[in-house]
Amino acid sequence: MAMTDVQQAPAHHHKPSGWSRWLMATNHKDIGSLYLWFSFIMFLSGGVMALCIRAELFRPGLQFFAPELFNQFTTLHGLVMVFGAIMPAFTGLANWMLPLMIGAPDMAFARMNNWSFWLLPPAAALLMLSFLVPGGAAAAGWTLYAPLSTQMGIGMDMTIFAIHIMGVSSVMGSINIIVTILNLRAPGMDLMKMPMFAWASLITAFLIIAVMPVLAGVVTMVLTDRHFGTHFFNAAGGGDPILYQHIFWFFGHPEVYIMALPAFGIISQVIPTFSRKPLFGYTSMVYATSSIGVLSFIVWAHHMFVTGLPATVQLFFMYATMLIAVPTGVKVFNWIATMWEGAMTFETPMLFAIGFILLFTIGGLSGVTLSVAALDIQLHGTYYVVAHFHYVLVAGALFSLFSAMYYWFPKMTGRMYNERLGKFHFWWSMVWFNVTFFPMHFLGLAGMPRRIPDYALQFTEFNSIASVGAFCFGLGQLIFLYNILTSLKNGKPAPALPWEGADTLEWKIPTPAPYHSFVEAPQVEADHNGSIVSMHGDKHH
Amino acid sequence: MSLALNLQEPVTRIAEQEFHLHTLLLVITGIIFLGVLLVMLYAIVRHRKVAGREAKQFHENTTVEILWTVIPFLILIGMALPATRTVLAQKSAAGADMTIKVTGYQWKWRYDYMDENLGFMSHLATPRDDPAALARPDYLLEVDEPLVVPVGRKVRLLLTANDVIHSWYVPALGVKQDAIPGFLRDTWFRVDKPGIYRGQCTELCGKDHGYMPIVVDARSETDYRKWLDERKKLAMAAADDPAKVWKLPDLVVRGEKVYTQNCVACHQASGKGIPGTFPALAGSPIATKDKPGHINIVLNGSKRNAAMQAWGKQLSDTDIAAVITYERNAWGNNTGEMVQPAEIHKARAGTS
Numbered sequence: 001m002a003m004t005d006v007q008q009a010p011a012h013h014h015k016p017s018g019w020s021r022w023l024m025a026t027n028h029k030d031i032g033s034l035y036l037w038f039s040f041i042m043f044l045s046g047g048v049m050a051l052c053i054r055a056e057l058f059r060p061g062l063q064f065f066a067p068e069l070f071n072q073f074t075t076l077h078g079l080v081m082v083f084g085a086i087m088p089a090f091t092g093l094a095n096w097m098l099p100l101m102i103g104a105p106d107m108a109f110a111r112m113n114n115w116s117f118w119l120l121p122p123a124a125a126l127l128m129l130s131f132l133v134p135g136g137a138a139a140a141g142w143t144l145y146a147p148l149s150t151q152m153g154i155g156m157d158m159t160i161f162a163i164h165i166m167g168v169s170s171v172m173g174s175i176n177i178i179v180t181i182l183n184l185r186a187p188g189m190d191l192m193k194m195p196m197f198a199w200a201s202l203i204t205a206f207l208i209i210a211v212m213p214v215l216a217g218v219v220t221m222v223l224t225d226r227h228f229g230t231h232f233f234n235a236a237g238g239g240d241p242i243l244y245q246h247i248f249w250f251f252g253h254p255e256v257y258i259m260a261l262p263a264f265g266i267i268s269q270v271i272p273t274f275s276r277k278p279l280f281g282y283t284s285m286v287y288a289t290s291s292i293g294v295l296s297f298i299v300w301a302h303h304m305f306v307t308g309l310p311a312t313v314q315l316f317f318m319y320a321t322m323l324i325a326v327p328t329g330v331k332v333f334n335w336i337a338t339m340w341e342g343a344m345t346f347e348t349p350m351l352f353a354i355g356f357i358l359l360f361t362i363g364g365l366s367g368v369t370l371s372v373a374a375l376d377i378q379l380h381g382t383y384y385v386v387a388h389f390h391y392v393l394v395a396g397a398l399f400s401l402f403s404a405m406y407y408w409f410p411k412m413t414g415r416m417y418n419e420r421l422g423k424f425h426f427w428w429s430m431v432w433f434n435v436t437f438f439p440m441h442f443l444g445l446a447g448m449p450r451r452i453p454d455y456a457l458q459f460t461e462f463n464s465i466a467s468v469g470a471f472c473f474g475l476g477q478l479i480f481l482y483n484i485l486t487s488l489k490n491g492k493p494a495p496a497l498p499w500e501g502a503d504t505l506e507w508k509i510p511t512p513a514p515y516h517s518f519v520e521a522p523q524v525e526a527d528h529n530g531s532i533v534s535m536h537g538d539k540h541h
Numbered sequence: 542m543s544l545a546l547n548l549q550e551p552v553t554r555i556a557e558q559e560f561h562l563h564t565l566l567l568v569i570t571g572i573i574f575l576g577v578l579l580v581m582l583y584a585i586v587r588h589r590k591v592a593g594r595e596a597k598q599f600h601e602n603t604t605v606e607i608l609w610t611v612i613p614f615l616i617l618i619g620m621a622l623p624a625t626r627t628v629l630a631q632k633s634a635a636g637a638d639m640t641i642k643v644t645g646y647q648w649k650w651r652y653d654y655m656d657e658n659l660g661f662m663s664h665l666a667t668p669r670d671d672p673a674a675l676a677r678p679d680y681l682l683e684v685d686e687p688l689v690v691p692v693g694r695k696v697r698l699l700l701t702a703n704d705v706i707h708s709w710y711v712p713a714l715g716v717k718q719d720a721i722p723g724f725l726r727d728t729w730f731r732v733d734k735p736g737i738y739r740g741q742c743t744e745l746c747g748k749d750h751g752y753m754p755i756v757v758d759a760r761s762e763t764d765y766r767k768w769l770d771e772r773k774k775l776a777m778a779a780a781d782d783p784a785k786v787w788k789l790p791d792l793v794v795r796g797e798k799v800y801t802q803n804c805v806a807c808h809q810a811s812g813k814g815i816p817g818t819f820p821a822l823a824g825s826p827i828a829t830k831d832k833p834g835h836i837n838i839v840l841n842g843s844k845r846n847a848a849m850q851a852w853g854k855q856l857s858d859t860d861i862a863a864v865i866t867y868e869r870n871a872w873g874n875n876t877g878e879m880v881q882p883a884e885i886h887k888a889r890a891g892t893s
């Protein structure tokens with residue numbers, strides 16, 4: 001079973017070396033690592049832009065950047081974080097872990113997998129280089145609302161092209177995930193038994209395939225309005241600027257769940273492990289996740305309550321949005337019930353998972369507040385919205401990713417990370433995250449618009465606090481990088497089962513995971529959430 | 542200075558309803574959050590792994606699961622009912638006492654009193670690029686001409702925009718409505734308390750999105766009437782004789798004012814523009830040689846780039862003649878040439 005059992009085939013056949021190992025990568029682990037490193041670099045780049053924004057907003061007056069450059073930072077910060085950091089990070093994790101968790105030898109389409117990844121760096125380059133072209137980068141906000149987006153320079157065209165490429169990449173990645181999960185599960189790993197992380201990845205992949213083409217379509221319409229004389233969004237030519245928003249948010253709201261569902265999946269693996277207890281309500285978790293996926297298609301106009309929709313339309317979207325709180329609540333309650341009467345320990349992955357639950361709950365509750373159309377009239381377009389979606393995306397998506405990285409690091413690398421540094425990273429992030437984003441609720445309530453480079457004096461104190469918080473939070477992420485880099489080299493060798501309560505399939509194979517795992521599908525007997533009762537017949541080399 | 546932690550103090554019935562809705566939601570969501578937090582803390586303290594403690598292995602409980610699906614649902618209905626009432630109230634603009642058309646421009650507002658034959662632009666009044674401006678109490682929230690309205694009257698706003706989408710937001714009035722180019726949207730308010738209420742554009746609308754504040758000055762009926770009369774007289778007096786023949790220095794002085802109010806945001810005080818985005822006028826062929834071309838682009842805007850709009854729609858013949866004359870004589874474009882209002886009048890006849 002162990003690596004040493006297998007001696008045939010020359011080494012280079014298993015594990016190509018040098019640059020071609022990465023450029024021609026078809027191994028899901030290599031591609032997963034590429035995705036993860038790429039997304040971390042994007043996370044740092046987007047983070048630097050965020051710090052530029054916060055530096056400018058530290059006090060009133062313009063100190064560092066002209067308004068047009070400030071708008072480029074807010075726009076690119078959003079695009080880079082959403083399409084460059086969070087989405088690829090989840091795809092990377094799915095690449096790394098899914099085959100191990102469901103007993104597949106690799107992803108279904110290994111060469112397409114290579115393409116899915118290698119499309120991303122050129123797209124990222126287009127985005128970054130657009131700062132250097134005349135007129136600078138796109139400055140219409142990550143939502144790229146028309147007709148503002150029809151006014152910009154060539155930076156906007158580069159952004160549109162980058163979105164096309166990233167869209168193709170994520171659709172290909174999703175096809176791979178769906179086919180892998182549906183066709184390559186080991187015998188005995190039934191759909192209603194497989195890990196929640198697999199379920200979440202599966203549903204997310206369907207959402208991506210459904211909405212990324214919609215995004216590609218709407219930015220293409222902007223492109224043709226800009227250059228080819230169409231008038232989709234130009235009222236003077238018979239078009240309608242609001243049409244853009246309907247199409248964009250038909251993509252945009254499911255996109256929110258594209259960034260949230262995989263996080264739910266991760267938390268649903270980590271909490272049971274460190275509670276030493278099975279996930280509470282596995283079946284209802286599957287149904288809750290699916291219904292969130294379905295509902296996410298009929299709530300998009302909650303982003304448009306101030307565009308002047310008729311009352312009946314406002315009410316419909318308000319009710320539908322409120323409804324999503326029910327399955328989301330079910331998930332939170334299930335996680336807590338999993339912890340209840342468990343035997344918990346609090347290693348770094350668990351800390352990040354608990355932090356996730358608390359802060360995501362705050363983000364969810366401010367989301368319910370925003371869904372109330374009558375009140376959204378006050379809050380739309382203000383810092384309250386900024387606070388809300390950072391609670392969902394930073395404390396949500398990002399914390400879950402940290403949780404996952406610490407959780408699976410031993411399995412991926414065969415080494416332990418530094419637990420003390422990990423815990424420090426958690427507490428540091430937890431404190432400064434809240435210092436940064438909690439005051440933004442107050443700024444929004446008081447009426448401070450988002451996306452402004454300078455502000456009225458009554459907003460000063462909370463902006464200064466938020467800026468200090470942001471710089472500390474940002475610096476703290478270097479702790480993570482340091483921990484990863486040093487542990488990769490000098491970390492203690494990981495035991496086969498670093499987490500006492502971990503019982504999913506990836507923990508039943510050697511550590512670090514062999515380069516080619518499950519070359520023959522194992523026969524497994526699985527229980528809910530992918531926990532393995534018994535397994536035999538697996539082969540790796 | 543006291544830190545604002547809540548919505549601004551409401552001065553309309555609607556804003557008050559919004560305020561109460563927020564309080565209600567804050568209480569409900571606060572209780573839910575505290576509940577989640579306490580249960581979790583309890584588990585963290587009591588259900589940690591200590592010697593001899595085994596985790597209980599339960600993983601299902603239908604009653605509990607039904608309860609925590611149904612109870613949140615009922616709570617949501619409790620929130621939806623008052624919210625629905627407020628939505629309907631916000632949307633009933635019927636029976637207004639007066640109508641004001643609000644137009645968003647990059648980057649200023651225009652107010653037209655539909656029943657009064659009065660209209661004017663409202664620009665940011667805080668000086669830009671002046672560090673001393675930070676000492677002004679209403680930094681970035683002051684305008685040269687506020688929207689003046691009577692208290693106690695239902696004011697209906699008709700909103701549209703000239704270029705991109707803007708959003709008209711005054712927190713104390715509880716009103717926020719997008720202004721969309723090519724479309725009319727309406728909203729309404731009735732102010733109960735005289736006073737000055739400040740807000741901002743809340744839809745990203747380009748470079749100076751942060752610099753287009755809104756000021757509403759609500760006055761008693763009599764004060765409002767008095768203001769209206771005076772403002773109309775002022776408008777009459779300011780109206781130019783379109784046939785007047787101007788002298789160069791006067792036209793340049795007038796033109797500089799027009800330029801500062803309308804063009805400086807893009808083409809800059811230096812006339813050098815912003816490379817790659819807004820072209821320089823200093824030394825440009827259009828502003829030094831091609832006079833008909835110059836008149837044409839200012840009057841009718843650019844076909845290539847919508848950011849350069851048709852100024853003929855909002856500026857008078859005199860203003861356009863003045864700003865063109867200014868541009869042809871500023872920043873070293875010393876052509877010495879003049880454009881008279883009559884020429885603009887003729888150009889309009891030719892193109893409209």
Ligand SMILES: [Cu+2]
Binds near residue numbers: 252253299300302
């Ligand atoms: Cu949404």
Ligand SMILES: [Cu+2]
Binds near residue numbers: 743753
């Ligand atoms: Cu605006």
